[in-house]
Amino acid sequence: MEDFFIENQKQLIWTFSIILVLLVFRFIGSKTVRRIGRLSGIAEARTLLITKYVYAILNFLGIGALIFIWGVNFQDLGLLFSSVFAVIGVALFAQWSILSNVTSGVILFFSFPFKIGDHIRILDKEILDEQNENENIFIIEDIKAFHVHLRRHSGELITYPNNMMLQKAIVLIETPIKADDGPDSV
Template identity: 55%
Template sequence: MRNFIANHHSELIYSLVVFIIILVLKFLFTTAVRKVSKLSDFNPVRTNLIIKFINIALTIIAVIALTLVWSVNYKELGVLLSSVFAVIGVALFAQWSILSNITAGVIIFFSFPFKIGNTIRILDKELNDSEAGNLDTFVIEDIRAFHLHLRRSNGEILTYPNNLVLQKGVVLISTYREGEFLTTEEEKA
């Protein structure tokens, strides 16, 4: 054991530094997300989901940094990683919409102006009967990683992909605050 520590003293110190930096970054990012969530009155489930995404990204960064610190043989590792990334690449290309929905979910968390309980209208021809002039309104029931749960005025629940919410126009009709619905005019007053 002493021989291992003596031979790899600098690698062990650098590994410790990487772990400390990752822990500090995790604390800072988690604190920032929780502050944004508290200021914007976001659902705790959404907050925890974004924190989970941050933890996954930091873990990937830590693994990459540790492979650099320990001078892993990249020729052998390259064959393994190229095979793994080829399989993952084919799978992700086939499922690109999943990635776009996750990315849209993160964007919605930080910049979506609507919250759970708001009444909205989505300007989408497929959702609305535009020939008859009917424009459905929806109440946002939940905001998930891949989609929104929307309740129609007739009680039906609709799951709507996050990436489409960013692509379509969304009209805020009323907000829900402390047990009452407010129209946009009442909010301004």
């Protein structure tokens, strides 16, 4: 056992250094995401979800660094990764919309100008009610990893994909319009 430590002293020092750096980056990343969430008024559940994404990326980078440090045979590693990525690629190609919605969820976290409780209008022909203009106004109830929960003033709950929130024009309604408001009401 002592021989192992002596022979691999350089790799062990680098391994501990990488682990220490990863822990520091995880701490900084977590604090940064929480601060952005707090300043933007974003729900805690969404902040935790983005924090998990940051942790996953850092863990992936850490594993890559450890593989490089310990000098794993790249031919064997290449065979393993090519097999795994082939299976994952087929699965993701079949489910590309899931990946698109998760990526959109991360983008919405950092750059979405709306938050839970806001009143919005989505300029999408498929969900617009041409007869009643007030039915085109939605309240954002929740923003999940894959979709956004929108509620019409009539009470209907609509689940709208995150990637569509980035693709469609959205209007923020400053003052919500009530169902009985109209040109004749005082």
